[in-house]
Each structure stands twice: as structure tokens, then as C-alpha cells.
Amino acid sequence: MQQKLTKAFVEKIGFEQSGQIFYRDSELKGFGLRVGRTAKVYFAEAKLDGKTVRKSIARHNVMTIDEARNEARKILTEISTGKNPFDVERARKAIKVTVQEVLNEYISSRVNLKTSTIQDYRNTFKTYLGDWLNKTLRDISKDMVEMRFRKIGENSPAQANKVMRNFRAVYNYAMIKYEDSNGDSIFKTNPVNRISQLRMWYRVNRRVTYIKxxxxxxxxxxxxxxxxxxxxxxxxxxxxxxxxxxxxxxxxxxxxxxxxxxxxxxxxxxxxxxxxxxxxxxxxxxxxxxxxxxxxxxxxxxxxxxxxxxxxxxxxxxxxxxxxxxxxxxxxxxxxxxxxxxxxxxxxxxxxxxxxxxxxxxxxxxxxxxxxxxxxxxxxxxxxxxxxxxxxxxxxxxxxxxxxxxxxxx
Missing domain, CATH: 1.10.443.10 (Intergrase catalytic core)
Known part of the structure; x- marks a missing residue:
């Protein structure tokens, strides 16, 4: 429904008995108000690659109509340049996710992991990557991975291999989990790949010791x-x-x-x-x-x-x-x-x-x-x-x- 959206109009209209109705602003194309049974929410929408992208902005009692209209202009400008606002939001969340959070998500998603394996992952990260746990995953660079790998390897080459293989698995999970609307990963490259590219993995011979x-x-x-x-x-x-x-x-x-x-x-x-x-x-x-x-x-x-x-x-x-x-x-x-x-x-x-x-x-x-x-x-x-x-x-x-x-x- 086309309607000039004003403060008075938004305040006057009542909630719907069931379902929801959309009021689209006659002045700013793409700006609108969605009214349901319990909420009135401002939104911005536009076509992107032939599909309608609709992004909620805020409830009417949280943001004024002028503030909502200005926010809609920003979103519509992003869409006009080919940017999906949901991708921006996903990227913003991904930038903030920590190593600890991804580790927790990884463990929760692997429903068949044994208790001992879960404990092993947690102990490995706590012991060897403890100072990384509260860092964002995005902050873990290739240089950091290489330096930590070498440091652990000074005492135990086998442990260095294990730690980085575990970290690689968790990072690979994040690469699949955090995607944009096109299915492309927000985390483009696993930093542990450097160890493979430089052929740094330690050659650890299998133990053959036993009691004679x-x-x-x-x-x-x-x-x-x-x-x-x-x-x-x-x-x-x-x-x-x-x-x-x-x-x-x-x-x-x-x-x-x-x-x-x-x-x-x-x-x-x-x-x-x-x-x-x-x-x-x-x-x-x-x-x-x-x-x-x-x-x-x-x-x-x-x-x-x-x-x-x-x-x-x-x-x-x-x-x-x-x-x-x-x-x-x-x-x-x-x-x-x-x-x-x-x-x-x-x-x-x-x-x-x-x-x-x-x-x-x-x-x-x-x-x-x-x-x-x-x-x-x-x-x-x-x-x-x-x-x-x-x-x-x-x-x-x-x-x-x-x-x-x-x-x-x-």
C-alpha cells in the first residue's frame, strides 16, 4: 500500500488482528513500514540481481521516522552499488566472532564426537592456543600460525602437527559456517594452509616401542x-x-x-x-x-x-x-x-x-x-x-x- 509515511500516520494506524500489512512510502521509494499484530517495523527494500532484498531497520518506538528514513537511504545506496545488506551484517558478525566461540560451535555441530575427543580439543586449545581464545578468528594471521607451529615444534613436533590440524579443522568449519548470500565464505583462506604450502609439517615416525x-x-x-x-x-x-x-x-x-x-x-x-x-x-x-x-x-x-x-x-x-x-x-x-x-x-x-x-x-x-x-x-x-x-x-x-x-x- 502506497502511503506518505509521517509520524502522525505511523502513530495513528493500529496493529493487525492477524498477519501483517506493508505500507510503502510515496516519497522515498524503497522505504516502508511493516505492521503486524504486536509491532510496527521500518524497512528498506530494493531489487538486487532480480531478487527483492528487504532489510528491517527498527521498531517505530525505537527510532524516529526521520532517523529510519535516513537509515533506509544508506541501505538503498548499498543495494544500488550491488552490496547485499545481509552480507554486510554477516561480515560484521564474523569479524567479531572469537576463536573460543568458533571452537564451541564446532564441537556442538559435531554430534558424533566422543567425550574424550571433545576434551582433547578443549585441552589442546587451552594449553597451546590459550592466548588466542579471546581473539577474533579474523585476527589469527598466517604469520601467527607459523610462529606458534615452530614454537610448539621445538619441544614436540608431533604435538605441533596435532595442534595445527585441530585448529585447521575448526577454521575450516568457520569457512563453511560464515557465508554471504551467494554462498561464498566470509573467511577466504585458512591460515594453516601456509604450513602445507611451505611443506613445514613435521615428519613424525610412528612409535614402534613395546615391552620385550x-x-x-x-x-x-x-x-x-x-x-x-x-x-x-x-x-x-x-x-x-x-x-x-x-x-x-x-x-x-x-x-x-x-x-x-x-x-x-x-x-x-x-x-x-x-x-x-x-x-x-x-x-x-x-x-x-x-x-x-x-x-x-x-x-x-x-x-x-x-x-x-x-x-x-x-x-x-x-x-x-x-x-x-x-x-x-x-x-x-x-x-x-x-x-x-x-x-x-x-x-x-x-x-x-x-x-x-x-x-x-x-x-x-x-x-x-x-x-x-x-x-x-x-x-x-x-x-x-x-x-x-x-x-x-x-x-x-x-x-x-x-x-x-x-x-x-x-
């Missing part, structure tokens, strides 16, 4: 020496945890997250649900593991098989007690070394490739034959026991099969 068979006995003895006292009331939980990881080959987090409702004493199995490949992992309990967990179950304090010292959650990585075992045994190891030890022993015992992959919960997507093999958990009981027996023999807790020499025939 002749070191298992002193390692086992040192682990078994972990006993509770007033200073460390949770040492025996850590003792059992270290043994459990060695005898099952689980990843660190898979073992700490194991809960009692996933342990089936009747079937003598346990199931890990938060795995790296997002596939539930069920393994048989050998006699050694069954006896250990039976004792732990009788003294359980919460839902976790391996609780923390306060009984309020799962066990945290026991770095102090690991170092204690290292010092006492003289055997240097990490938690993942225990998994590699399990794998190495399994391979040495000529366990089939399919059973080995199943024991480790590795996907076999590239193996056509594997798609036709269904490995029941009971079929893993024998290879699992073979690995357990090998370890127990090495640590002196089980005798190897005796061999009677053949008598020479005269």
Missing part, C-alpha cells in the same frame, strides 16, 4: 608391588588397570571407560562401546582376567571397573604410578606400548590375521574375504588364552608345557 619378552618379568614384578596406602589409596586399581591393558590390548580410554554393566561374568566376556572406529568391541575373559575382575567387582565403588581415587568417576591416566613402575623395573613404557606388546605377542604366536584384527577391533573394509567371515567371540577365546599364557609364562606365573625327550633307540 625378557622385560615382562621385571615389569610385572614392579606392577604387582603397587599397593594401597594412606598416600596413594588407589594403587591397586592402577595395578589391575595396567595388567588389564596388557592382557587385552585395549586402548587407554577404552579400558578406563569400561563399566560393570558391560562385563558379563556368566558368558565370561566384556564389551567396550566407546571405540576408535565406533564399533562395539566384545572380547572373552581368560581365567586370569575373570579372577581379577571378580575381585574388583566384589569391591566396586561405582559404575566403572577402574574408578578414580575419589570414587566419583573413571580412572585418570596414572602418570605418577607409571613412572614409579618405570623406575623400579628399569623398563620404560607408555600405556600404548602395552597395546603394542599385546599385538607383538599375538603376531609371534601365529594367530590368524582375521582373529588378530578382531582382537584389536581393526576394521577390515579393504579385505573382500573378511566380509564373508563372521568371527564369533567364542572363536577368539583360544587365541586370547594363548596370549595370556605366553605373558604368564614370561613373568613366571605359569609353567610352559614340559617336553619329554625321546629315548634313543639302540
Amino acid at each position: 619378552p625378557y622385560n615382562l618379568a621385571p615389569w610385572y614384578e614392579a606392577v604387582m608391588n603397587l599397593s594401597n596406602d594412606l598416600i596413594a589409596p588407589n594403587r591397586e586399581t592402577i595395578r589391575d588397570y595396567l595388567l588389564f591393558v596388557l592382557f587385552t590390548g585395549l586402548r587407554r580410554r577404552e579400558a578406563t571407560a569400561l563399566t560393570w554393566n558391560r562385563v558379563d561374568f556368566k558368558d565370561r566376556t566384556f564389551t567396550v562401546i566407546e571405540t576408535k572406529n565406533h564399533t562395539d568391541h566384545t572380547l572373552p575373559l581368560t581365567d586370569f582376567l575373570y579372577d581379577m575382575l571378580a575381585v574388583r567387582k566384589a569391591n566396586a565403588v561405582n559404575q566403572y571397573v577402574f574408578p578414580n581415587e575419589f570414587g566419583t568417576g573413571m580412572l585418570n591416566e596414572p602418570k605418577k604410578q607409571i613412572q614409579r613402575v618405570v623406575q623400579e623395573s628399569g623398563v620404560s613404557f607408555s600405556l600404548h606400548d602395552l597395546r603394542r606388546t599385546f599385538i607383538t605377542i599375538a603376531e609371534s604366536l601365529d594367530i590368524s590375521a582375521y582373529a588378530l584384527k578382531r582382537l584389536l577391533n581393526h576394521k577390515m573394509t579393504n579385505d573382500v574375504t573378511a566380509g564373508y567371515i563372521i568371527t564369533d567371540v567364542e572363536r577368539l577365546r583360544t587365541p586370547m588364552q594363548k596370549i595370556t599364557d605366553f605373558i604368564l609364562i614370561q613373568v613366571g606365573q605359569k609353567q610352559s608345557a614340559s617336553v619329554t625327550p625321546l629315548q634313543r633307540i639302540a
Whole structure:
């Protein structure tokens, strides 16, 4: 509806019972008033690339009609030069968004991220990029990325790679999230690209360390020496945890997250649900593991098989007690070394490739034959026991099969 918009007119007209009506100013083309059931809002509109662009300005009781008309002129001028006012607004918001805000949005949008992965992202950003969190994402330059990458790399090349790969993922999310009306990203270039362009990524060789068979006995003895006292009331939980990881080959987090409702004493199995490949992992309990967990179950304090010292959650990585075992045994190891030890022993015992992959919960997507093999958990009981027996023999807790020499025939 064409109408000369004046203060008196705007004040006089009433609200609509339903829907809304548009009054367009007869003096300034493109300026108007939208009236609904509860509000009267000034707007500016014009054609851009054949489409009508309408931008709200303000409610009538917030801005005078003269102020609204002047604001409309600015918006109409922008549109006449090919600028979309919504792009300007999006860009203004994008300029102000901080690294912390984008990180939060990234984590919220990734609905399948595991709790441990989320915590890892937050810890990584806080530890290595903490001074960036309150900066706007737009302020993080290529030079800043390069300098921080080099600084982290002085102490840990692997950590430098990880930090910048995480930051690159978050920045890529922002490039997709913040777009103009044409679908073009407001953030044009990811500053982490400089590391790739200059071929700066560190070459980090995969660790191949494990506990060799002749070191298992002193390692086992040192682990078994972990006993509770007033200073460390949770040492025996850590003792059992270290043994459990060695005898099952689980990843660190898979073992700490194991809960009692996933342990089936009747079937003598346990199931890990938060795995790296997002596939539930069920393994048989050998006699050694069954006896250990039976004792732990009788003294359980919460839902976790391996609780923390306060009984309020799962066990945290026991770095102090690991170092204690290292010092006492003289055997240097990490938690993942225990998994590699399990794998190495399994391979040495000529366990089939399919059973080995199943024991480790590795996907076999590239193996056509594997798609036709269904490995029941009971079929893993024998290879699992073979690995357990090998370890127990090495640590002196089980005798190897005796061999009677053949008598020479005269």
C-alpha cells in the first residue's frame, strides 16, 4: 500500500488482528513500514540481481521516522552499488566472532564426537592456543600460525602437527559456517594452509616401542608391588588397570571407560562401546582376567571397573604410578606400548590375521574375504588364552608345557 509515511500516520494506524500489512512510502521509494499484530517495523527494500532484498531497520518506538528514513537511504545506496545488506551484517558478525566461540560451535555441530575427543580439543586449545581464545578468528594471521607451529615444534613436533590440524579443522568449519548470500565464505583462506604450502609439517615416525619378552618379568614384578596406602589409596586399581591393558590390548580410554554393566561374568566376556572406529568391541575373559575382575567387582565403588581415587568417576591416566613402575623395573613404557606388546605377542604366536584384527577391533573394509567371515567371540577365546599364557609364562606365573625327550633307540 502506497502511503506518505509521517509520524502522525505511523502513530495513528493500529496493529493487525492477524498477519501483517506493508505500507510503502510515496516519497522515498524503497522505504516502508511493516505492521503486524504486536509491532510496527521500518524497512528498506530494493531489487538486487532480480531478487527483492528487504532489510528491517527498527521498531517505530525505537527510532524516529526521520532517523529510519535516513537509515533506509544508506541501505538503498548499498543495494544500488550491488552490496547485499545481509552480507554486510554477516561480515560484521564474523569479524567479531572469537576463536573460543568458533571452537564451541564446532564441537556442538559435531554430534558424533566422543567425550574424550571433545576434551582433547578443549585441552589442546587451552594449553597451546590459550592466548588466542579471546581473539577474533579474523585476527589469527598466517604469520601467527607459523610462529606458534615452530614454537610448539621445538619441544614436540608431533604435538605441533596435532595442534595445527585441530585448529585447521575448526577454521575450516568457520569457512563453511560464515557465508554471504551467494554462498561464498566470509573467511577466504585458512591460515594453516601456509604450513602445507611451505611443506613445514613435521615428519613424525610412528612409535614402534613395546615391552620385550625378557622385560615382562621385571615389569610385572614392579606392577604387582603397587599397593594401597594412606598416600596413594588407589594403587591397586592402577595395578589391575595396567595388567588389564596388557592382557587385552585395549586402548587407554577404552579400558578406563569400561563399566560393570558391560562385563558379563556368566558368558565370561566384556564389551567396550566407546571405540576408535565406533564399533562395539566384545572380547572373552581368560581365567586370569575373570579372577581379577571378580575381585574388583566384589569391591566396586561405582559404575566403572577402574574408578578414580575419589570414587566419583573413571580412572585418570596414572602418570605418577607409571613412572614409579618405570623406575623400579628399569623398563620404560607408555600405556600404548602395552597395546603394542599385546599385538607383538599375538603376531609371534601365529594367530590368524582375521582373529588378530578382531582382537584389536581393526576394521577390515579393504579385505573382500573378511566380509564373508563372521568371527564369533567364542572363536577368539583360544587365541586370547594363548596370549595370556605366553605373558604368564614370561613373568613366571605359569609353567610352559614340559617336553619329554625321546629315548634313543639302540
